[in-house]
Amino acid sequence: MNSSSFNAYKIRYRSAIRRVLADSEKGRLDEAGFAAYSHRSPIINWLFWRRLHIAMNYIEKSAPYETILDFGCGSGVMLPFLAEQSQRVAAFDVDLYPLERVKQHIPLAANVQAADANQTPISSLPSRSFDLINALDVLEHVQDLPQTLSQLMNLLKPNGQLVVSGPTENFLYKIGRKIAGPEYSGAYHERGIAEIKNELKRIARVEHIATLYQPVPLFEVFVAFNRPAGL
Numbered sequence: 001m002n003s004s005s006f007n008a009y010k011i012r013y014r015s016a017i018r019r020v021l022a023d024s025e026k027g028r029l030d031e032a033g034f035a036a037y038s039h040r041s042p043i044i045n046w047l048f049w050r051r052l053h054i055a056m057n058y059i060e061k062s063a064p065y066e067t068i069l070d071f072g073c074g075s076g077v078m079l080p081f082l083a084e085q086s087q088r089v090a091a092f093d094v095d096l097y098p099l100e101r102v103k104q105h106i107p108l109a110a111n112v113q114a115a116d117a118n119q120t121p122i123s124s125l126p127s128r129s130f131d132l133i134n135a136l137d138v139l140e141h142v143q144d145l146p147q148t149l150s151q152l153m154n155l156l157k158p159n160g161q162l163v164v165s166g167p168t169e170n171f172l173y174k175i176g177r178k179i180a181g182p183e184y185s186g187a188y189h190e191r192g193i194a195e196i197k198n199e200l201k202r203i204a205r206v207e208h209i210a211t212l213y214q215p216v217p218l219f220e221v222f223v224a225f226n227r228p229a230g231l
Contacts, residue, residue, distance in 0.1 A: 001056045001081070010049050013077055014038050016105035024101065037077060047212065047219075051165050054210045054221050055136055056081055059163060065131040069155060071122070072138025073114070075102050082134060083109035090130075092117045127154045136165045139196045146199060153204055156226035162204070165221040166193035193220045200224045 001009070017038045036048040055078075065086040070078055073091035076099045082089045091114040093099065099114055108114065133152055142148045152162055197220070200206050204224040212219040 001053065001060060006053050006056070009081065013075075013080075013102075013106065014045075016102055017075060017077075019105055020098075020101045037075070050212060051136065051219055051221060052078065054212075055134070055163055055165060058209050058221075058223065059085060059132065059134070062132075062161070067130045067132075069122075069125075069130045069133045071133055071135045071152065072141070074098055074138075076106070076108070076114075078134055078136065079108060079112055080106065083112050086131070087111060089113070090115065090125075092120070092122060094118055122148075122151050122155060125155055128157045128160075130155050131157055131160050133160070133162045135162060137167070139164060140166045140191055140193065145191065145196065149196075149199055150203065153224070153226050158226060160226045162200070162224040162226070163209075163221070164193075164196060164200070164224065165219060166196055167219055168192050168194065168217050197222060 014037060021035075021038060036044070038045070059082075063085040066088065068082050068086040068089045070076075070082055070089060070091045073079060073093045076091060079089065079091055089109075089112045091099065091108075091112060093114075094117045096114060096116055133156060135152065139145065139148065156162060197206060204226060206222055206224045209221040209223055211217045212221075
């Protein structure tokens with residue numbers, strides 16, 4: 001996605017998020033990234049959206065897809081883009097309230113179906129059914145990481161891709177969260193991106209996409225490839 005198209009995408013979604021926040025209980029939507037994607041600080045706002053742009057550019061390279069899973073879809077910030085890249089998109093989250101609120105301003109495309117992961121766990125989905133799984137800034141929250149990663153990789157077709165981003169949780173990241181405001185001060189992350197990456201290396205081939213930014217990185221984006229059957 002070129003810069004002009006991405007900026008238009010960002011402006012549209014950021015506007016919807018701000019309208020939802022203006023009419024919502026304070027703190028209710030923080031964990032879904034509303035505060036981050038609508039932050040008044042240009043630097044903080046740019047950093048959070050930059051991760052999405054990097055992931056979009058990577059995903060776009062292998063498009064079109066037949067099926068994509070947006071795991072931990074949150075506000076649905078990636079869904080309009082993913083709907084253009086794939087015939088079918090499944091959006092899963094344990095809390096669909098943020099998505100329901102945003103849908104009032106940006107309706108879901110016809111080829112997107114949302115599901116409550118509490119009622120339809122990913123373990124109940126058919127194995128080898130997705131070309132790509134999008135898991136941005138969500139795996140640091142899950143409690144049983146090995147089981148979740150195993151289930152996600154099982155859902156991928158041979159050579160399917162799991163695109164991941166997450167925070168480093170290093171000292172600069174933690175300082176940045178405090179500076180950013182009370183919406184970021186909670187200790188609700190179970191782990192940092194390094195632990196996620198190392199766990200995935202046990203079961204998949206992992207390739208680096210981007211680090212934001214050296215010399216003290218705050219976030220990393222990478223992809224894990226499902227091994228073909230028999231390997």
